[in-house]
Amino acid sequence: MLSDDDARLWHAWKTATERVEARVAADIAAATGLSVADFAILTRLSELGGGALRQNELAVALGWHRSRLSHQLSRMERKGLLERVPHDSGVEVRLSDRGAGQVALARPVHAAAVRAHLIDPIPATEAARLRVVLEVLGADGAAGGA
Amino acid sequence: MLSDDDARLWHAWKTATERVEARVAADIAAATGLSVADFAILTRLSELGGGALRQNELAVALGWHRSRLSHQLSRMERKGLLERVPHDSGVEVRLSDRGAGQVALARPVHAAAVRAHLIDPIPATEAARLRVVLEVLGADGAAGGA
DNA sequence: AAAGATTGATGCATCAATCTTC
């Protein structure tokens, strides 16, 4: 029920999205042992909160559900990347020294990976155009979507 | 270390890829209860094998590792979507009646979802151009990549 | 030994149910 062109575009989309994601994740993991989820959290903590944020603010900033964040933080706490401290009506999440070190290490690796696997392969003349298309596809009320 | 433009492009990429994938998966699941992984397997079986394929051929066709396929087939067998039959030096995977029915149901839903969430939102003048970029990004030896 | 396949463990996403604290 898809035309040949549509099927090819879908296939190219699936392959590209899977591989870019996997390559970036592999580069970060190889250099630091961090997962993409780890890195997302450490980055928010160090950028937005100067090392500490209330858990709910973190969830909102990431666009994550509470339970997802809670599970993720538990794994990261176990690895010594951060601490959770009870606070007024909530929990404060704090970068540990180890977490701060890891994210400092990961940041340039992440940037290089994004460049190597996404930015650089895109012809310069296509970048602006591509971004517009991606913004449409990612918009909240995308055509036909929820 | 990323320029503003690069960071915006990366962000738009991440958001678009996550959401398109999630929307297509949600549409298929809502209509049939199948996951994307289920659908991928049922589709290969019905298209390539006329309902049956040797497990290893299936793995190659999907580009999956053996263990991933084995786990997935176990879950699907449990749900009654297919059967595994020992064969000469290998295992034959066969669509059950239930699996055949489900994939027949899912196929048009999948096509409609791909159209609604990927194809239709892309301006017609951009489609060919986008596909070229995606093919570069998904290529085996992408720049800087493995 | 080598190919085909399974298994168990771990990490991550999601859902539903629960608990706590205001």
Add this chain to the structure above:
DNA sequence: GAAGATTGATGCATCAATCTTT
């Protein structure tokens, strides 16, 4: 009760170890 957070279960991807059969 409502917001914030945790927990347990399930599905899926990946890795390493194992088993089977030729």
